[in-house]
Amino acid sequence: MTLSDDLHKLDELRARGALTDEEFTRAKERLLNAGNTNSSPPFVSAVNTFRRSRTDRWIAGVCGGLGRLTGMESWVWRLFFTVLFLCAGTGLLVYILLAIFVPSD
Numbered sequence: 001m002t003l004s005d006d007l008h009k010l011d012e013l014r015a016r017g018a019l020t021d022e023e024f025t026r027a028k029e030r031l032l033n034a035g036n037t038n039s040s041p042p043f044v045s046a047v048n049t050f051r052r053s054r055t056d057r058w059i060a061g062v063c064g065g066l067g068r069l070t071g072m073e074s075w076v077w078r079l080f081f082t083v084l085f086l087c088a089g090t091g092l093l094v095y096i097l098l099a100i101f102v103p104s105d
Helices: 003-016 021-036 042-049 062-070 074-086 090-101
Strands: none
Touching: 003 021, 062 074, 062 090, 074 090
């Protein structure tokens, strides 16, 4: 069944009095917006909501933002980046890149 068939059936139901104008409008909106729902995977939505914190920050707010995103305390992320820093400076590089590319809230 195509979209035009569905809309035609809705119009027939409204004409017979089986649907009120309000019900017809809601059903029509659902049909028209059914193809537009692009539900993104959870990882993509998490990345899109990641922001640096303005309130829970020591340097740039990256650990505060990660803490808010993951539900962990920000001190755990600070400890994680410190341990990574001791591994050939990787933590510092990752932190600087996150501070540059992640927007602030």
